[in-house]
Amino acid sequence: MTVGVTLPPPTPTLRVEDLNVSFRSRAGHVDIVRGVSFDIAKGEVFAIIGESGSGKSTAAQAIMGLLPDHARVSGGLLLGGEDIAHISARARRRLLGQRISFISQDAxxxxxxxxxxxxxxxxxxxxxxxxxxxxxxxxxxxxxxxxxxxxxxxxxxxxxxxxxxxxxxxxxxxxxxxxxPELLIADEPTTALDATIKAQILELLSSLRARFGMSVLLITHDMGAVARLADRLLVMYAGKAAEVGQATDVFAAPQHPYTRALLRSMPRLDRPGEALVSIPGSPPVPSNPVAGCAFHPRCEQMGEVCMRIAPEEALLRDGHRVACHFASREPTDA
Structure with missing residues (x-):
């Protein structure tokens, strides 16, 4: 009789644990990224999406160690299981390019x-x-x-x-x-490119990922690029994680009101002629944070609890996490 052996899960290419980034200002430290956690598996394309100012590029720069001296970074960063959050500047310079590479949005x-x-x-x-x-x-x-x-x-x-x-x-x-490299970080790699060139760049990234077996962290606000390229995604709002999950699951059944609002604001081939709906209001200013849930002033689902208490991330199913008081465990049509 053969006894089954449970193997440990494979070590992710990158593990980010409770990442926090703040910048020193005259009013004190301003929080830009707050308690963000995620893993990127070997060979996976992981996307971080959100409006400008959501903290997605700041998170990528924190991973690369590219933030200015007045930034304060805390949390865990593990590359292939190796701690890179507390290494010296010299060791980080050796690391960059060899194991992690970065593509900026302004070539x-x-x-x-x-x-x-x-x-x-x-x-x-x-x-x-x-x-x-x-x-x-x-x-x-x-x-x-x-x-x-x-x-x-x-x-x-x-x-x-x-x-x-x-x-x-x-x-x-x-x-x-x-x-x-093991990990390629692409920060808005198709900014200012026309639609045809954008499609070519995305196709190139996809083919190179397969050829080299590397992981890709894609930073973008382009939902079309995410749908085309990403395996999993993280939706950020006001510096925090709103929703994390398989890209197909999030697109098919978004659980956070912000994710649903983003999807309603982009055209869909399966719904030709449908009017696009903009998200009312503006994201909060980091120096003047909103009490409770940061999205509640713009949320059509807002309740009294949202104005008082910031929701914690809850695991719904199959690694799908969402930070909303009213997240459903049942699929929801966008």
Whole structure:
């Protein structure tokens, strides 16, 4: 008789535990990210979505260690089970690029205008791995080709201003892939791109994820990009997690009123001609937080308890978590 053995769950690529970020101001410390927790599995695309000012980009920058000195960060950050929250600045610099790479939303500002694109890609390998310049430049050509840039042997010697917006974004992706990282963080990677180029960039990220087996943290407010690319998602509002779950579950049965409002504000192919509904009001200002549930001034489901008590995250089913006093355990049509 064979006795079954229960294997421990695989270690996630990234585990974020109770992440808090605040910034020092004249009025004291202002909370931007408050108690956010999530895991990203190996090979998974995990999206963080929300309106501008929700704290999603700040959370990504905290993971990368890119926040300014006046920021205060607390919480756990585990990369492959290794604590990266309390390592030295020097150790973090070694980590960046080798195990975690970052794609910013402004490719033109991210690239050095005085240096060729090819050299900037090659420099990553020369600095982190001591790769000889000639070999690194040859690899830069391969990476540009991999990201779909035509005539990479010529383009490798061009400067950023000679690239279109979509090509600059592909060049950033090539740079991020230079050391084949475990985790790729993409912060609004399709901002300011037209619809056709945006679709191409998303398709590129999807194919590269499959090819390299890396995990992807996608920061965006584009629900269409999330529906196309993400396996799981986190909806943030006013610095906190509103809803976390499988992307298919959240899109099919959103449990938080904010998630439902976001979905109603985007067009759907299965409901042609349906009027889009905007979310009334504006998100709260971080320096003047709202008592109770931060979303209650804009919520059509608001009750008296929402004005007094901030809801705790509750596990509904299959890892689907929601922070709402009136979350249902039954599917809800968006």
């Amino acid at each position: 033109l500002s991210a690239l050095n205008p005085c240096t060729t694109v090819g050299y900037q890609i090659a420099e990553v390998m020369m600095v982190h791995r001591g790769t000889p310049r000639r070999q690194a430049m040859e690899r830069a050509v391969e990476l540009l080709a991999l990201t779909g840039i035509s005539a990479p042997e010529e383009r490798v010697n061009h400067y950023p201003h000679q690239f279109s917006g979509g090509m600059r974004q592909r060049a950033l992706i090539a740079m991020a892939l230079a050391l084949e």
